[in-house]
Amino acid sequence: MTSMTSTDGQGVAVQLTGLRRTYGALNALDHFTLHIAPGELVALLGPSGCGKTTALRCLAGLEDPDSGRIEVGGRDITSVPTSRRDMGMVFQAYSLFPHMTARQNVEFGLQLRKRSTQERRTRAADMLDLVGLSDQADKYAHQMSGGQQQRVALARALAIEPQVLLLDEPLSALDAKVRTQLRDEIRRIQLTVGTTTLFVTHDQEEALAVADRVGVMRAGHLEQLAAPEELYARPTSEFVADFVGLTNRLPGTAVDGHADVLGGRVPLLDGSATSGEVMVLVRPEGIDIAADPAGDATVLSGSFLGAHGRVTAETAGGHHVVVQVPSSAVAAYPPGTRVRLTARGDRALAVRAE
Amino acid sequence: MSGNRAAARRKQDVFRWVTIGVCLLFFALPLYGMLEFTTRGPGGTRSAQTWATLLDFGKVSAEYPALKEGFLASVGLAVLTVLIMLVLLVPTMTWVRLRLPGLSRTVEFLCLLPLTVPAIVLVVGLTPVYAWVTYLLGESTLWLSLAYVILVLPYAYRSLDAGLRAIDVKTLAEASRSLGAGWGTVMMRVILPNLRTAVLSASFLSVALVLGEFTIANLFSRKNLQVAMYELGKSDAQISIAVGLAALVFGFLVLFAMSFVGGPRSATAAAPRLRRTRKESP
Amino acid sequence: MVPFFAYTTVFLLIPTLVVVIGAFLSGGRPTLGNVRALTEPAVISATQHSVVLSAVTAVGGAVIGAVLAYAVSTARVDGVLRRFVASLCGVLAQFGGVALAFAFLASFGATGFLTTWLAKVGVDTGPGLWLYEWDKGLMLVYLYFQIPLMLIVFLPAVEGLRPQWREATETLGGSTWVYWRRVAAPILFPSFVGATLLLFTNAFSAYATAAALVSQGSPLLPLAIGNTLTSEVILGQENIGKAMALEMVVVVAVAMTLYAVLDRRSSKWLAP
Ligand SMILES: Nc1ncnc2c1ncn2[C@@H]1O[C@H](COP(=O)(O)OP(=O)(O)O)[C@@H](O)[C@H]1O
Numbered sequence: 001m002t003s004m005t006s007t008d009g010q011g012v013a014v015q016l017t018g019l020r021r022t023y024g025a026l027n028a029l030d031h032f033t034l035h036i037a038p039g040e041l042v043a044l045l046g047p048s049g050c051g052k053t054t055a056l057r058c059l060a061g062l063e064d065p066d067s068g069r070i071e072v073g074g075r076d077i078t079s080v081p082t083s084r085r086d087m088g089m090v091f092q093a094y095s096l097f098p099h100m101t102a103r104q105n106v107e108f109g110l111q112l113r114k115r116s117t118q119e120r121r122t123r124a125a126d127m128l129d130l131v132g133l134s135d136q137a138d139k140y141a142h143q144m145s146g147g148q149q150q151r152v153a154l155a156r157a158l159a160i161e162p163q164v165l166l167l168d169e170p171l172s173a174l175d176a177k178v179r180t181q182l183r184d185e186i187r188r189i190q191l192t193v194g195t196t197t198l199f200v201t202h203d204q205e206e207a208l209a210v211a212d213r214v215g216v217m218r219a220g221h222l223e224q225l226a227a228p229e230e231l232y233a234r235p236t237s238e239f240v241a242d243f244v245g246l247t248n249r250l251p252g253t254a255v256d257g258h259a260d261v262l263g264g265r266v267p268l269l270d271g272s273a274t275s276g277e278v279m280v281l282v283r284p285e286g287i288d289i290a291a292d293p294a295g296d297a298t299v300l301s302g303s304f305l306g307a308h309g310r311v312t313a314e315t316a317g318g319h320h321v322v323v324q325v326p327s328s329a330v331a332a333y334p335p336g337t338r339v340r341l342t343a344r345g346d347r348a349l350a351v352r353a354e
Numbered sequence: 355m356s357g358n359r360a361a362a363r364r365k366q367d368v369f370r371w372v373t374i375g376v377c378l379l380f381f382a383l384p385l386y387g388m389l390e391f392t393t394r395g396p397g398g399t400r401s402a403q404t405w406a407t408l409l410d411f412g413k414v415s416a417e418y419p420a421l422k423e424g425f426l427a428s429v430g431l432a433v434l435t436v437l438i439m440l441v442l443l444v445p446t447m448t449w450v451r452l453r454l455p456g457l458s459r460t461v462e463f464l465c466l467l468p469l470t471v472p473a474i475v476l477v478v479g480l481t482p483v484y485a486w487v488t489y490l491l492g493e494s495t496l497w498l499s500l501a502y503v504i505l506v507l508p509y510a511y512r513s514l515d516a517g518l519r520a521i522d523v524k525t526l527a528e529a530s531r532s533l534g535a536g537w538g539t540v541m542m543r544v545i546l547p548n549l550r551t552a553v554l555s556a557s558f559l560s561v562a563l564v565l566g567e568f569t570i571a572n573l574f575s576r577k578n579l580q581v582a583m584y585e586l587g588k589s590d591a592q593i594s595i596a597v598g599l600a601a602l603v604f605g606f607l608v609l610f611a612m613s614f615v616g617g618p619r620s621a622t623a624a625a626p627r628l629r630r631t632r633k634e635s636p
Numbered sequence: 637m638v639p640f641f642a643y644t645t646v647f648l649l650i651p652t653l654v655v656v657i658g659a660f661l662s663g664g665r666p667t668l669g670n671v672r673a674l675t676e677p678a679v680i681s682a683t684q685h686s687v688v689l690s691a692v693t694a695v696g697g698a699v700i701g702a703v704l705a706y707a708v709s710t711a712r713v714d715g716v717l718r719r720f721v722a723s724l725c726g727v728l729a730q731f732g733g734v735a736l737a738f739a740f741l742a743s744f745g746a747t748g749f750l751t752t753w754l755a756k757v758g759v760d761t762g763p764g765l766w767l768y769e770w771d772k773g774l775m776l777v778y779l780y781f782q783i784p785l786m787l788i789v790f791l792p793a794v795e796g797l798r799p800q801w802r803e804a805t806e807t808l809g810g811s812t813w814v815y816w817r818r819v820a821a822p823i824l825f826p827s828f829v830g831a832t833l834l835l836f837t838n839a840f841s842a843y844a845t846a847a848a849l850v851s852q853g854s855p856l857l858p859l860a861i862g863n864t865l866t867s868e869v870i871l872g873q874e875n876i877g878k879a880m881a882l883e884m885v886v887v888v889a890v891a892m893t894l895y896a897v898l899d900r901r902s903s904k905w906l907a908p
C-alpha cells in the first residue's frame with residue numbers, strides 16, 4: 001500500500017461557517033457551523049429531514065448555500081464548482097456507473113486526472129485490495145451485492161486521493177450484518193489513509209461506533225458536537241439525550257445536583273434543571289428491576305433483542321418504563337408480574353416538567 | 355448568493371421550455387390546420403356548421419349514412435375484439451401461471467409474434483383464411499374482429515402480464531381453493547377483480563387500436579370508421595377531418611385523465627405498457 | 637388453453653405460413669421465381685424507398701424525440717407538464733392513417749392554412765404536391781408519429797439515469813460534458829439504438845398513412861403489397877405479393893430481434 005502514502009496522516013481541516021440553505025419557507029440549514037480537524041472523522045447524526053444531507057452536499061458543492069462560508073485547508077471554496085473541489089463521495093446506493101466494471105469505476109477519476117495507464121492500474125488494484133474486492137475487479141454493478149457495490153464506491157472515492165471524504169448514509173441500504181461489518185471497515189480504512197471525513201447517518205449506534213466526534217443535528221443546526229463517550233455520558237439537551245438512549249421520561253424532584261426518581265436518587269448531568277418538579281430522562285440500562293409482589297409497577301411486555309432484552313412496565317402513576325435486562329431474564333418477568341423499579345446511580349438528565 | 359447550481363438550473367429551465375415549446379408547436383400545427391379547415395365557411399368566413407352537424411347525431415346519420423355505418427361497425431368491432439381477446443387471454447395466461455409454467459415461453463412467443471408481422475402482411479396471409487370465414491360465417495364487417503384480436507395480442511399480453519406479475523396468482527388461487535371455491539369461482543371472483551386495472555388497460559389499448567385500424571378493413575373492402583372517413587374525405591373533407599380531430603382530442607383527454615389516477619409515477623405509466631410496442635396502422 | 641392455441645394457429649400461424657410458403661409457390665409448384673421477382677426494378681425501388689424513408693424518419697425521430705424526452709425528464713416528476721406531454725405523445729404516436737393524412741393536407745396542402753400563410757409572407761411552396769412525394773411530404777408526416785413514439789419508448793430510459801451518476805462524475809472531477817460523453821451517452825446508447833430500430837420497423841410496416849396520401853403508383857413496399865391484393869392483375873402476381881410480404885417480415889423480424897437484445901442489456905443497467 002505504498003502508493004497511498006501521499007495521503008497518510010495528511011488530512012486537511014474543514015471549516016463550515018454560518019451556512020444557511022432554505023427551500024421555500026423551510027430552513028434546511030440554519031446557521032450551521034462545524035469544524036473538522038485534519039484527518040478527523042466527524043459523524044452528523046440526526047432524524048430524517050434535519051438537514052444532514054444538505055450540509056454534506058453544500059460541502060461537496062452539489063448544493064449552493066444561501067449564505068455562509070466553506071473553507072478546506074484554509075482556502076475559501078464556497079464558489080468553487082464540485083468538479084474542482086477534490087472530494088470523494090459515497091452515496092447511499094446505486095452510484096456505480098452501470099456500464100463499467102468495478103475496476104473501470106475506480107479508474108474513472110484517475111482517467112479524468114490524466115494519470116498514466118500504469119499508474120491507474122496499480123492504484124485501482126491497491127484500492128480494490130484495500131476494500132477487499134481484488135477478485136471482483138471485472139464485475140459489473142448488477143453482478144455485485146449491495147455491500148460489494150458500496151465497497152467499490154468507497155474505493156472509487158478514495159482512488160483520487162481526495163482532500164475530504166464524504167459519506168451520505170453509505171450503509172442504510174444494507175442489511176444488518178453487512179452493515180456493522182462494513183461500518184468497522186470504513187473506520188479501519190479511514191484511519192489507514194487519514195483522510196478528513198464527514199459521515200452522515202441517522203443511526204446513533206453507527207455514529208457512535210465510527211466517529212472521532214459526533215454532531216447531533218436538529219432542524220438545520222448542530223445541537224451538540226462531542227466525542228462519542230462524552231455525548232453518551234453528558235448530553236446537553238433533551239433532544240440529544242433522547243438520541244443517545246435516554247429514552248425513559250419519569251417525573252421526579254430535583255435537589256442540588258440530584259434527582260429523586262422511582263424511589264431512588266440519581267446524580268444529574270450538567271445543564272439539568274436543578275430544583276423543583278422535573279422530568280428525569282433515564283436510560284433503560286439505568287434502571288433495576290426486581291419481582292416483588294409488593295412492588296408498585298406491573299410488567300406489560302418483554303422482548304428478546306439478542307444479547308440483551310427489554311421489559312416494559314407501567315408504574316402506579318401510569319408511566320411506561322423500558323428496562324434493559326439480560327436476555328435470559330426476560331422470561332422471569334411475564335406480563336402481569338408485580339415488580340419494583342429502582343433508578344441506579346447513573347447520571348440522568350432532568351428537564352423542567354411542562 | 356447565486357451560485358453555480360442556480361445558474362445551471364436556470365439554463366436547464368430555458369432548455370426545457372424551448373425544446374418542449376418547439377416540439378409542441380410542431381405537434382400543434384397540423385391539429386390547428388384541422389381545426390381551421392373544419393371551421394371554414396363560404397367565402398373565407400368562419401363557421402361552426404361542421405361541428406354543429408357532427409354533434410347532432412340524427413343529422414349526421416341522415417346526411418352521412420356511410421359515416422354512421424362505419425362508426426357503428428368500429429364500435430361493434432371494438433367491443434367484439436375486446437371480448438374475444440379477454441376470453442382468449444385471461445384464462446390462458448392465468449392457467450399457464452398456475453399449472454403449466456412450461457408453456458409460458460410458447461404463449462409469450464405467440465403473443466409477441468404479431469409485432470414482427472405487419473398488418474399489411476397479415477392481410478396477405480389472411481386472404482385464404484377469410485375466404486373460409488366468409489363462407490362459414492357470412493360477409494359481416496364484424497368478423498374483422500377475428501383478425502384485430504391478433505393485432506392487439508402483443509399489447510394486451512403485456513398489460514395482462516404486468517397485472518398478473520403484480521398479484522401472486524398462485525397463492526390467491528390456492529387460498530381460495532382451500533376455502534372450497536371451484537375453478538370458475540376462483541377465476542370470476544378472485545383473479546378477475548384483482549386484475550381489474552390490467553384488464554382495463556388492455557381493453558383501452560385494444561379499443562384505441564381497433565378504432566384507428568384502416569389497413570385490414572380497407573384491403574378486405576369492409577367499411578369501418580377509418581375507411582368511411584377515407585372515402586368521405588374525397589367528397590366532404592370537412593366532416594371527415596372533424597371526426598378525426600374529435601377522436602384525437604377524445605383519446606388525449608382519456609389518456610390525460612388516466613395519468614392522474616393511480617400512483618404518483620403514473621405520468622409516464624402508459625409508457626412501460628407501450629414499450630416494445632409498435633402501432634401497425636400509421 | 638386449447639381455444640388459445642386453436643385461435644392463434646388459424647389467425648396467426650396459418651397466415652404466416654401462407655406468406656412464407658406462398659412466396660415459394662407459383663401455380664401450385666415450388667419455384668424461386670417470386671423471390672427472383674423481388675429483384676425487378678419496381679420492387680427494388682419500392683424497397684429502397686421504404687428503407688430510406690424508414691431509416692431517415694427513424695433516425696430523425698429518434699434524435700428529436702430523445703432530446704424532447706430529456707427535456708421532459710428535467711420537469712417535475714408528477715407535474716402537469718410531464719403528464720401533458722406524455723399523454724399527448726401517447727395519442728400522437730398512435731395517430732396514424734387517414735386522419736393524419738388529412739391533418740397535413742389541411743395544413744400544407746394547396747389550400748392549407750400554412751401554404752396560404754407562407755404565400756402571404758412571400759414564400760411559395762408550390763401547388764402543394766410535394767406533400768405526396770415519398771421523400772418530402774411523407775417524411776414530414778412520418779416524423780409526426782415517430783417523434784412521439786420515441787418519447788414514449790425512450791423516456792423510461794432517460795428517467796432511469798440516476799442523479800447520483802452525474803454527481804459522482806462531478807465529485808470525481810468531470811465536467812457536464814464529461815458526464816454526457818463518458819457516462820450518460822454510453823448508458824443510454826443501447827436503449828437509443830433499440831428505440832431507433834423500433835421506429836424503423838414502425839415506419840417500415842406503416843400502410844395507412846401512405847395509402848391515404850399517395851394515390852399515384854406504389855413507391856413504397858407496403859403500398860406495392862397492397863396493390864397486388866387490390867388490382868386484378870396477371871395470375872401469379874399475388875404470390876409475388878407474398879414474396880414481398882416475406883421480405884418485409886424478415887426485415888422487421890431482424891430489427892425487432894436486435895431491439896429485444898439491446899433492450900435486455902439496457903434494462904439490466906437501468907433497473908431500479
Ligand atoms: N431539493 C429540495 N427541495 C425542497 N426541499 C428539500 C430539498 N432537498 C431537501 N429538502 C428539505 O430540506 C430538509 C433537509 O433535507 P436533508 O438534508 O435531505 O435531510 P436529511 O439528510 O437529514 O434527512 C428536509 O425537510 C427536506 O425535505
Ligand SMILES: [Mg+2]
Nearest residue numbers: 049052053169
Ligand atoms: Mg439524507
